Amino acid sequence: MTSNARVVVIGAGLAGVTLARRLGELGTPALLVGDEEHRPYNRVLLAEVLAGRFGPEVTALPAPAALIRARVTGIDRAGRTVRCADGSVIAYGTLVLATGSNAVLPPLRGLFTPGRRLPEGVHAFRTMDDCLGLSKAVRPGVRAVVVGGGLLGVSAARALAVRGAQVVLAQQAERLMERQLDPAASALVRRHLEDLGVEVHTECRVRDVRSVGGAVRSVEMADGYALGADVVVLACGVRPRVGLARDAGLAVRTGVLVDDELRTGDPHIHAIGDCAEHAGRVYGLAAPALEQAGALAGLLAGDGTVARYTGTRSLTRLTLTGPDSPFDLAAFGETDPRPGDDVVQLADATRGTYRKVVVRDDRLVGGVLVGELGTVGALARAWEGAEPLPSDGGPLLHLLTNDGGS
Numbered sequence: 001m002t003s004n005a006r007v008v009v010i011g012a013g014l015a016g017v018t019l020a021r022r023l024g025e026l027g028t029p030a031l032l033v034g035d036e037e038h039r040p041y042n043r044v045l046l047a048e049v050l051a052g053r054f055g056p057e058v059t060a061l062p063a064p065a066a067l068i069r070a071r072v073t074g075i076d077r078a079g080r081t082v083r084c085a086d087g088s089v090i091a092y093g094t095l096v097l098a099t100g101s102n103a104v105l106p107p108l109r110g111l112f113t114p115g116r117r118l119p120e121g122v123h124a125f126r127t128m129d130d131c132l133g134l135s136k137a138v139r140p141g142v143r144a145v146v147v148g149g150g151l152l153g154v155s156a157a158r159a160l161a162v163r164g165a166q167v168v169l170a171q172q173a174e175r176l177m178e179r180q181l182d183p184a185a186s187a188l189v190r191r192h193l194e195d196l197g198v199e200v201h202t203e204c205r206v207r208d209v210r211s212v213g214g215a216v217r218s219v220e221m222a223d224g225y226a227l228g229a230d231v232v233v234l235a236c237g238v239r240p241r242v243g244l245a246r247d248a249g250l251a252v253r254t255g256v257l258v259d260d261e262l263r264t265g266d267p268h269i270h271a272i273g274d275c276a277e278h279a280g281r282v283y284g285l286a287a288p289a290l291e292q293a294g295a296l297a298g299l300l301a302g303d304g305t306v307a308r309y310t311g312t313r314s315l316t317r318l319t320l321t322g323p324d325s326p327f328d329l330a331a332f333g334e335t336d337p338r339p340g341d342d343v344v345q346l347a348d349a350t351r352g353t354y355r356k357v358v359v360r361d362d363r364l365v366g367g368v369l370v371g372e373l374g375t376v377g378a379l380a381r382a383w384e385g386a387e388p389l390p391s392d393g394g395p396l397l398h399l400l401t402n403d404g405g406s
């Protein structure tokens with residue numbers, strides 16, 4: 001098949017679908033090429049599907065009409081075409097890479113069977129297929145080990161516990177979600193998981209995966225301790241999918257390098273979402289992916305609304321819905337103060353709430369809220385605006401405590 005569609009978008013995830021839809025609205029229809037079997041869906045909701053709270057259909061993204069299922073295997077920049085695994089060739093005027101990330105598979109002994117497959121019961125947690133595979137394996141009483149205690153590992157452990165599994169979470173770092181949270185907030189997340197029955201081990205490195213007959217039986221820690229396991233979830237981070245860009249000779253560091261017009265070194269090729277690296281940052285989060293898609297749509301359709309993309313000040317938000325009340329947290333910017341920073345902190349151990357902001361040179365540089373998110377909007381605005389704060393400190397405390405009447 002040959003197509004002369006002017007804008008071709010590779011990857012039907014959050015970034016690609018949002019871009020294609022927005023371009024359609026602006027009168028510049030794009031052809032979207034995605035390799036997953038499922039209808040485009042919002043990955044952010046997969047933990048809720050695993051927890052049994054949503055059916056898979058709830059995650060569906062409104063896909064544009066021009067969507068084809070194919071895996072792009074190569075880019076011919078001189079001829080301005082892409083080649084697909086099924087042999088088809090698609091011509092482009094402008095190409096957008098929105099290929100997302102892959103789950104990182106950690107270097108564990110025994111992780112692969114002789115056929116280079118993961119043993120039965122071992123799953124990454126990135127795609128709908130991962131989620132449905134895990135969902136099928138989880139029953140009350142099943143022994144599950146989650147490897148990794150970042151946002152993804154915490155979400156997976158909570159979902160599996162809600163489904164009745166006996167969950168052990170093994171985290172190599174000294175605390176949970178160490179990249180987003182300070183120690184006090186991290187301790188509250190740990191308490192929440194433990195209240196759901198999850199056994200949390202920090203500073204704990206998994207070394208081996210043991211299988212019998214191709215199915216996982218246990219994992220072994222660096223200190224030799226073995227844990228029986230029917231299910232293992234690998235939540236060890238993600239890596240941008242940059243193979244196509246690299247093979248085509250585009251500049252790649254961690255992600256595909258793009259400028260303020262989300263353009264690679266080739267003026268006909270752009271990159272957005274998890275696969276893109278802008279101003280030294282690969283975000284790996286939904287809000288920047290959406291913002292980049294919106295900005296690029298404006299640039300490509302020439303609607304004059306967006307001149308440049310200058311980066312996203314993105315909040316990390318997580319809601320851990322348990323059988324009882326939901327447990328909410330939000331974190332942004334730098335939550336660990338540097339010497340000389342001002343810190344305002346409010347903690348209520350009984351209610352399990354915690355609020356903290358970090359101020360540097362009259363500017364809000366970071367904060368973390370756990371259990372009590374009434375002020376998150378006002379704080380986010382103060383952070384995003386990066387305006388100097390009034391110097392007497394009173395308004396800052398007000399920002400932390402005023403929940404806007406809700």
Ligand SMILES: Cc1cc2nc3c(=O)[nH]c(=O)nc-3n(C[C@H](O)[C@H](O)[C@H](O)COP(=O)(O)OP(=O)(O)OC[C@H]3O[C@@H](n4cnc5c(N)ncnc54)[C@H](O)[C@@H]3O)c2cc1C
Pocket residue numbers: 010011012013014015016033034035036042043044045046047070071072073098099100101125126127152155241244272273274275284285286287289317318
């Ligand atoms: C379980 C889970 C929970 C998450 N929770 C949060 C959260 O709470 N908050 C948050 O901000 N972020 C969260 N994230 C991260 C968020 O989902 C991503 O940042 C977001 O999906 C990025 O969108 P994207 O379109 O760049 O990439 P993706 O959503 O990964 O989409 C890329 C698509 O491109 C396809 N593709 C790749 N290569 C090719 C090719 N060669 N040919 C054709 N198609 C190709 C892929 O198969 C995929 O469908 C979570 C992620 C997971 C997995």
